[in-house]
Amino acid sequence: MKYFVVNEKLKKLYFILYTDVIPGLELQIFEIKREDIMQQIEEARVFEDYIMRRIDDDTSKILELTF
Numbered sequence: 120m121k122y123f124v125v126n127e128k129l130k131k132l133y134f135i136l137y138t139d140v141i142p143g144l145e146l147q148i149f150e151i152k153r154e155d156i157m158q159q160i161e162e163a164r165v166f167e168d169y170i171m172r173r174i175d176d177d178t179s180k181i182l183e184l185t186f
Contacts, residue, residue, distance in 0.1 A: 123153055123160045124167060130154075 122132050134149040153160065 120156065120159055120163045123156070124164050 123129055130153050132151040134151060136147045136149075137145060139145055
């Protein structure tokens with residue numbers, strides 16, 4: 120989801136897995152469309168904004184405590 124949060128123009132993401140451990144499933148390709156996960160993208164964006172605000176607040180507190 121981070122790809123969609125960072126790049127608002129991204130409409131599709133292809134997620135590719137390769138393993139030779141499972142015969143017949145060596146290569147798997149998943150197409151993820153923005154429209155299918157809009158709610159999760161928005162939740163991730165809100166969470167990221169919250170974390171960034173917390174980091175800013177904590178940084179300010181640390182700078183205030185610096186001798």
